[in-house]
Amino acid sequence: MGVAERKAREKEELRDLILRAARKLFTENGIEQTTIRNIAEAIDYSVGTVYVYFRNKDAILHALHSQGFGMLASYFSVLASVADPMERLRAMGRIYIKFGLENRDMYELMFSTKAPMTFLCATDQPEWDEGKATFTALSSTVAQCLEAGHFAGHSLQPLSFMFWSLVHGMCSLEISQRTQGVNLTDPSAIVDQAYTEFLKLLDHF
Amino acid sequence: MGVAERKAREKEELRDLILRAARKLFTENGIEQTTIRNIAEAIDYSVGTVYVYFRNKDAILHALHSQGFGMLASYFSVLASVADPMERLRAMGRIYIKFGLENRDMYELMFSTKAPMTFLCATDQPEWDEGKATFTALSSTVAQCLEAGHFAGHSLQPLSFMFWSLVHGMCSLEISQRTQGVNLTDPSAIVDQAYTEFLKLLDHF
DNA sequence: TTTTATTTTGAACGTTGTTCATTTTATTTG
DNA sequence: CAAATAAAATGAACAACGTTCAAAATAAAA
Incomplete structure (x- = not known):
């Protein structure tokens, strides 16, 4: 039963990772540089993954x-x-x-x-x-x-x-x-x- | 010498035509519907023409x-x-x-x-x-x-x-x-x- | 009529947000 | 351990965007 909890935690962690990258791009280069592709690239994940964690x-x-x-x-x-x-x-x-x-x-x-x-x-x-x-x-x-x-x-x-x-x-x-x-x-x-x-x-x- | 003047007038007219179409789209459907393509389509001109009259x-x-x-x-x-x-x-x-x-x-x-x-x-x-x-x-x-x-x-x-x-x-x-x-x-x-x-x-x- | 100048064109490029069948990875089951 | 199942990650593909520019069409001048 510890598996589900770990999964949930990992999901939360990746969500936070995405958000931190988004925030970094946002504060450093403004909103126009905060694209889904830039975010995905910054955390070495694919574009599709971002959409798993954010609608x-x-x-x-x-x-x-x-x-x-x-x-x-x-x-x-x-x-x-x-x-x-x-x-x-x-x-x-x-x-x-x-x-x-x-x-x-x-x-x-x-x-x-x-x-x-x-x-x-x-x-x-x-x-x-x-x-x-x-x-x-x-x-x-x-x-x-x-x-x-x-x-x-x-x-x-x-x-x-x-x-x-x-x-x-x-x-x-x-x-x-x-x-x-x-x-x-x-x-x-x-x-x-x-x-x-x-x-x-x-x-x- | 009337040619240059007519050309200038025609240029001004087309400029106004573009602007009127832009304004119509803008006031009726908001800024997100005011695209270069929509404007061009509304006045039956090509996209490129719009760029001749507006940078x-x-x-x-x-x-x-x-x-x-x-x-x-x-x-x-x-x-x-x-x-x-x-x-x-x-x-x-x-x-x-x-x-x-x-x-x-x-x-x-x-x-x-x-x-x-x-x-x-x-x-x-x-x-x-x-x-x-x-x-x-x-x-x-x-x-x-x-x-x-x-x-x-x-x-x-x-x-x-x-x-x-x-x-x-x-x-x-x-x-x-x-x-x-x-x-x-x-x-x-x-x-x-x-x-x-x-x-x-x-x-x- | 031929040459020159002007105007118009629309395909093409690079981006964007978004989707989704497919692959990869992880977990559970026999 | 191997097979079956579930979950997660992928990236090519789509439509739409602003923009460019060589080529075509039209008009003016020679």
């Missing part, structure tokens, strides 16, 4: 996208030490932006690329667990801000989504290269400046 | 992206009648969102897809005229708000970019299907609700 490319991209949320969580881990909810909210945005700009391809995969969502829809599982958890983390911080008397008269979910949209918009525009060629005084600093500007607005609440 | 696919997508900015400008045209800069700023955001959600594929092409920017870089023309014009339109409205005494102590460019990021973030998250599966009370209304929430924040400035 299709979307499944691989979804797995990578999940790893990305693990990375984001570790970025967020320092927030535990920030007691004041407003301060934590501010720090959360900074860290989110930092993560996005330090892991551009990964960020794109997590929040822009359609593949991970397509994969979820294809598996009839309309629950985006990783996104849900992250949004909940933001939302609970905002809830604490509301409880502390900030943002009087505002609703939790729309307010939280507004914060998310703001930092996501900055990352997205920067990553998709929309900040260049718009005649900004300092294109490379605009995201930081704009977020600082937003924090100034927040001082009134 | 590559990025060039076609860039031309479509430019048309998108024309559409956005016509959405914005009603803003001319709004005298108060703050009110115009608010309306601008609403219209921007409306445009984005009513023309999702086009919006993606204009503000997310890399192709149009790649095309610009390839032609050694680092000026994104369409984006520049649109950002300037926003920026000048924000400038008028500043002159009217709003947003005291804030800087023009970062503040403008912050507004842009906010509405872009909402459109982007919605279009890339990140608002579904996050356990929102009303996913379909979250963008409107969040923007309304933002307008409430603006009331203090």
Whole structure:
């Protein structure tokens, strides 16, 4: 009976091997170099083997996208030490932006690329667990801000989504290269400046 | 001497024909159905002919992206009648969102897809005229708000970019299907609700 | 009419994601 | 241990993609 367990473990190991190769290709050369053939070649297996362990490319991209949320969580881990909810909210945005700009391809995969969502829809599982958890983390911080008397008269979910949209918009525009060629005084600093500007607005609440 | 002129006109006409077919395929079936072969087939020309009039696919997508900015400008045209800069700023955001959600594929092409920017870089023309014009339109409205005494102590460019990021973030998250599966009370209304929430924040400035 | 210039063609190339009959390897059974 | 069975790995093949380019078709000029 130890055989079935070993088989299962070996299956899991090869799955991980594929994923590690995919991740390496992905982080080093971007998504366009992350092809099934490149992955297979990197681990000395055939193309067909990859399809034994993953239904299709979307499944691989979804797995990578999940790893990305693990990375984001570790970025967020320092927030535990920030007691004041407003301060934590501010720090959360900074860290989110930092993560996005330090892991551009990964960020794109997590929040822009359609593949991970397509994969979820294809598996009839309309629950985006990783996104849900992250949004909940933001939302609970905002809830604490509301409880502390900030943002009087505002609703939790729309307010939280507004914060998310703001930092996501900055990352997205920067990553998709929309900040260049718009005649900004300092294109490379605009995201930081704009977020600082937003924090100034927040001082009134 | 009329020959050269007619030739030039015919060349322009075929170019437009290609572009119209591309646009039709694009708006009706999305970007994935807009292939060179589909375009060529739609106008009863061969694949090679398309490449006589456009360097590559990025060039076609860039031309479509430019048309998108024309559409956005016509959405914005009603803003001319709004005298108060703050009110115009608010309306601008609403219209921007409306445009984005009513023309999702086009919006993606204009503000997310890399192709149009790649095309610009390839032609050694680092000026994104369409984006520049649109950002300037926003920026000048924000400038008028500043002159009217709003947003005291804030800087023009970062503040403008912050507004842009906010509405872009909402459109982007919605279009890339990140608002579904996050356990929102009303996913379909979250963008409107969040923007309304933002307008409430603006009331203090 | 012949020569030259322009425009159009579509087969061909290299990639891509994906499939699946076949082979190889491992396990179980007699 | 050998034969039968199950599982895993293979890689050729398919369709579709963007792209190229020598050749053919057409138009203009001589």
